[in-house]
Every structure is written in structure tokens, then in C-alpha cells.
Amino acid sequence: MIEAKSISKFFPVINEKGLAEGLTAVLNVSLTIPDGKIVSLLGPSGCGKSTFLEILAGLQAPTDGTIHIDGKLVLEPLPATRKEMISYKRRYRFISPLANGVFRDRPKHDIAMIFQDYAVFPWMTALQNLVFALKLRNAGRTGTAKLKKAQLMEKAVFFLGKTGLAAFANKYPSQLSGGMRQRLALARALSVEPKIILMDEPFAAVDALTREKLQDELLRLWAETAAVGPPLTIVLVTHDVQEAVYLSDEVVVFSPSPGTLRNRVPVEARRPRARTDPNIVEIEERILAMFQYDINQESEYSI
Ligand SMILES: Nc1ncnc2c1ncn2[C@@H]1O[C@H](COP(=O)(O)OP(=O)(O)OP(=O)(O)O)[C@@H](O)[C@H]1O
Numbered sequence: 001m002i003e004a005k006s007i008s009k010f011f012p013v014i015n016e017k018g019l020a021e022g023l024t025a026v027l028n029v030s031l032t033i034p035d036g037k038i039v040s041l042l043g044p045s046g047c048g049k050s051t052f053l054e055i056l057a058g059l060q061a062p063t064d065g066t067i068h069i070d071g072k073l074v075l076e077p078l079p080a081t082r083k084e085m086i087s088y089k090r091r092y093r094f095i096s097p098l099a100n101g102v103f104r105d106r107p108k109h110d111i112a113m114i115f116q117d118y119a120v121f122p123w124m125t126a127l128q129n130l131v132f133a134l135k136l137r138n139a140g141r142t143g144t145a146k147l148k149k150a151q152l153m154e155k156a157v158f159f160l161g162k163t164g165l166a167a168f169a170n171k172y173p174s175q176l177s178g179g180m181r182q183r184l185a186l187a188r189a190l191s192v193e194p195k196i197i198l199m200d201e202p203f204a205a206v207d208a209l210t211r212e213k214l215q216d217e218l219l220r221l222w223a224e225t226a227a228v229g230p231p232l233t234i235v236l237v238t239h240d241v242q243e244a245v246y247l248s249d250e251v252v253v254f255s256p257s258p259g260t261l262r263n264r265v266p267v268e269a270r271r272p273r274a275r276t277d278p279n280i281v282e283i284e285e286r287i288l289a290m291f292q293y294d295i296n297q298e299s300e301y302s303i
């Protein structure tokens with residue numbers, strides 16, 4: 001279970017006059033996401049969705065508030081005393097105090113993240129991208145949990161196959177289409193068998209048809225994974241209302257910047273769903289009306 005309590009994020013920025021100003025990207029967001037659910041974070045551009053997702057992943061520290069995953073804090077506070085520092089060093093074996101900021105955020109949870117721009121390594125083939133992620137995850141394992149080289153390779157090939165990329169194992173990302181790159185990022189995320197996948201606008205850069213296909217593939221993989229192992233939780237950022245409603249168990253609507261929780265809309269339609277299901281369409285319309293209201297409010301203020 002993911003529990004976000006009163007998360008706020010403030011960025012100090014210097015304006016053109018050289019004066020310090022601040023920007024509040026996320027304001028007081030509290031959210032609980034149960035295991036095995038698909039939850040979408042929906043909101044207009046710049047409302048703080050990516051920032052909030054990175055805070056969930058532990059890649060950014062919130063200015064205020066806490067994130068717990070399965071009862072454990074995602075980011076530990078930095079050591080304050082000499083004694084704490086010694087035990088901290090022993091635990092994390094960081095290279096130098098300068099690297100502290102980097103290494104304190106070691107993943108302590110089974111999370112995989114897919115970034116807004118996919119972030120697969122362009123100098124590695126599809127297969128190498130997966131093997132690399134598996135090796136990183138394997139480095140933290142000990143004893144029998146540690147996989148042999150051949151097992152890593154086998155797993156990588158298996159997940160490429162699952163996402164329909166078996167024939168492209170030795171191609172570089174630049175040789176793949178946008179949809180395939182997206183599938184590669186998904187294969188890499190799935191290959192480490194995480195409990196949580198965080199996705200930042202995963203289907204924004206592909207055409208409408210490919211997008212629908214990828215959405216269905218994601219739902220298929222999510223159901224398949226849950227059938228054989230522990231439930232997989234997916235938190236997905238999008239600004240596409242249809243996508244959010246079609247995929248999710250719950251749509252979390254953010255207000256325009258600074259991102260606050262505007263509304264939480266449960267989607268109880270049974271799976272597999274039809275995009276034209278009247279329940280789904282009704283929820284989409286309800287959310288669109290909310291956005292329309294926000295836009296009208298904004299234009300009233302700006303007059
Ligand atoms: N490192 C940073 N320093 C200063 N401001 C930042 C930083 N990162 C994000 N912001 C600001 O925080 C706000 C929220 O950004 P964020 O990327 O979270 O938005 P978003 O909802 O993901 O938008 P989009 O839909 O366009 O991806 C924006 O106004 C952005 O300019």
C-alpha cells in the first residue's frame with residue numbers, strides 16, 4: 001500500500017531580476033493507493049504530476065509530508081549526529097560524503113519507474129537494456145535469491161517476448177518505433193518484477209491507434225502478472241481523460257498549478273472494459289466538465 005501524507009513540494013527559483021522566488025509545485029496532497037490497483041493522476045500540464053510521481057518513487061524529497069510504502073518510509077531523513085552517520089555509512093557504504101545525497105536514495109522498495117521520455121539507454125540494445133536493469137536489481141540480492149547470468153538472460157528474453165519484442169532483441173532504441181520503445185521501457189520495468197510500477201505519461205508520444213493497443217497490452221500484462229504473483233500496483237500520470245478512465249480503478253484529478261487534489265473518482269466498471277461502455281463515458285464526461293469549470297474560472301480571473 002502506498003500512503004502519501006500531506007505532500008507539498010516547493011522549488012526555490014531565481015527570477016529575471018535576480019531575486020529569490022518560490023514555486024509551489026504540489027500542495028498538501030494526501031492519497032492512499034491499495035495494492036493491486038491501477039490509479040491515474042490526471043491534470044493539466046504543469047500541475048505537478050511528474051513531481052508528485054518522482055516523490056512517490058523517492059527520487060525527489062518532498063518539502064513537507066511523508067510517503068510510506070507498506071509501512072516503510074520511502075526516504076529516510078539524513079543522519080543528524082555523528083553516531084547516526086557512522087551507522088548510516090555502515091548500512092549504505094557510500095563512497096564519499098559528497099555522494100551522500102545520491103546514495104541515500106537507494107531503492108528500498110520494489111518500484112520500477114517509466115519516465116516521461118522512456119529513458120531507455122540508447123547505447124544498449126533492447127536485450128542489453130533489460131539485462132542491465134536485472135543486474136542492478138540482482139546486485140542487491142544475496143544467497144539463493146541471487147540469479148545466475150544465464151537466468152538473467154532467460155528472464156530478459158522472456159519479458160521481451162511478453163511485450164512482443166522478441167525479434168528486436170538486438171536492435172538499438174533508435175532502430176525501434178515510438179510504440180516499441182515504449183514497450184521496451186515497459187518490458188524493462190516488468191522484468192525486475194516490481195510490486196509497483198510508476199509511469200509518467202507512458203503513451204503520450206505515440207499515435208492514437210498504437211496508444212489504444214499499448215493500453216490494452218498494459219492491462220493484459222497487469223492481469224497476467226497479478227494472476228501468477230503478488231498484485232501489481234500501477235500509478236500512471238496522464239493528461240488524457242479517456243486513457244485515465246479506461247485504465248484505472250480510480251482517477252485522481254489534480255487542480256491546475258499548484259497541484260492540489262481536486263477530486264478522486266472511482267471507476268467501478270468491470271474488466272475487461274469496452275471504451276464505449278456508458279458507465280465509462282459518463283465518468284469521462286463528468287471529469288471533462290470539472291476541467292471546463294476550472295478553465296472558466298481561470299478566464300474569469302484573468303479578465
Ligand atoms: N527542478 C525544478 N525546479 C524548479 N521548478 C520545477 C522543477 N521541476 C518542476 N518544476 C515546476 O513545477 C511545476 C510542476 O512541474 P511538473 O513537471 O511536475 O508538471 P506536470 O504536471 O508533470 O506537467 P506536464 O503535464 O507538462 O508533464 C512546473 O511549474 C515546473 O516548472
Ligand SMILES: [Mg+2]
Nearest residue numbers: 049050116200
Ligand atoms: Mg510531467
